[in-house]
Amino acid sequence: MNPALPPTPTTATSMSLRDVWLHLRLPFSQYLLPVCLFALTLPPGIASPDWGRVVWILVVIHVLMYPAANTFNSYYDRDEGSVNGLEAPPPVDRTLFWVSMGLEALALVGGVLINWQFVFFILVYGAFMKAYSHTAIRIKKRPVASWLLISTFQGGFVFLMTYVIVHNINLATVFQPGTWPAGVALGTLISTLNILALYPVTQVYQHAEDASRGDLTISRLMGVRGTFVNAWVCLVAAAVCFFVFYSGGWPFWLMAALLAPGLIYLALITARVWQDPTTATYRAAMWMTRLTGWGMNLFFLILLAGQ
Template sequence: MFKKSNWEHLRIPFSYYLMPVYWFALASVPELNALRALAVWLVLHLLLYPSSNGYNSYFDKDEKSIGGLKNPKKVTKGLYYLSLTFFLIALVISLTVDALFFWMVLVYGLVSMAYSHPSVRLKKYPYLSWLTAGFFQGAFTFWMCIAGISDSGLVWPLSWEHWMPALLTSLLLLGSYPLTQIYQHEEDLKRGDLTLSIKLGIFGTFGFSAIWLLLGGLAFAGYFVSIDKPWAVWLFLLAMFPVVIYFSLWFILARKDPESYVSHRMSMWMNKISATALNAFFIYLVWQAQTSVA
């Protein structure tokens, strides 16, 4: 369980790419509890996401590059137990934060297991896996963060302030998700996983993602206008500018030489640029929200 390769498969640094949802949730909470916010960050990014990564790696048994690992080593049974240990620790800590947060962490973990476990393997269903990843890594995680970091918790039925930004996060993830599969067609087909990117084809994936990312951008702009923060629209567009430039260049290069540029390296750079831009933007929103309250 403590082999170096098992810890590498947890892909803890990969949590950075999922962090924008957390910061956006933080920016949407008027009464921020710093201690709970720290606990939620730890549970999600150091425990729950790595647990999911390790569990999925164990059942996928990838031999070629995957998200966060260029050359994954052969998995062992120890990785399975390590991923479950991380999940158990996440549950224990989440129970000390909030009861609803605990149940949501449990649901997220079980769904992520169903994503790759051979008895269910949501991954082999192109549209179901796309919707599942978009919803649970987006809207559900946003609500999970609200439940954990806010003293008032998540109140049902959800208010507009809670469901609208949650749906926005899912829109962006629905656009970016197929791009994470674009370089894995050969290995996914070998396992019998018909991913959405395989269904769309390489250039269909680029077009599909472009449409969803455009819809997400327009929805974000409309949201910021609706909450009387038109200044945030321009900052959001500024943050997205390097993402759009990179995406466009990637598409041009991929059309000229798919074998060289439809690759793990290019996909990871897309993740790095978009995550860095969104993290910076949402952290600024958090700072703005807290200074206005103070």
């Protein structure tokens, strides 16, 4: 038996196409889209002929790279309760492992059609996500490390990757003076802070299942109430950075208006959880993710439309 693969129960049957589709968690990719859209709004902007290339980059990231990581994680976690973006995970077998490998291979082929740097970024992201889930390393079992690394890779790393690939910046010149326009470093920090805030919230309803596997996630370490306190602290820090990024101008206030429904909902959840931690459910966390994700996507799309 291949030691890289967790054992499949003898009662397992081949997964259906529907089961595989659910484990891709494609709908959840849209809530990670704001990180890429944010990078697209930075100067020097995007010329009209380049939009086809930009769309292809976004497709590779959100339809291939992210689902490859999701299916790999699902295969090694074998969750029976709700997980991020999937309320009732179907049982998995080795089919999902090979689907994950196939999706990553397709992502690499898609990257080749852009440039070698995109391939490099995809390989680095894939290697980290394997280390996050694989039983031999399983960064997921280390609460602080997994929180910081997931937030860095899904936030700042993807932000920089998008900026570098879209604008054809040579990695060999990354550290040369004048390579980055003002705002790239702050945008990287903001993207990381947003994931630092919301990632633990997506774990808050998994405490029992994570405990059964021996995974001390950051949300379990913080506790249910601490998870929401962390969300507010990181979101306030991100808001301050956004205010500086937009120099307190109209884009900041437009963003605040579009995020208001999500933040109000988060405030309501926080108040309920403070009284009764058992109200921290999958559906509550997902609605908060949807509202904030839709608000951010709409905000950046408005900015892009005005360029």
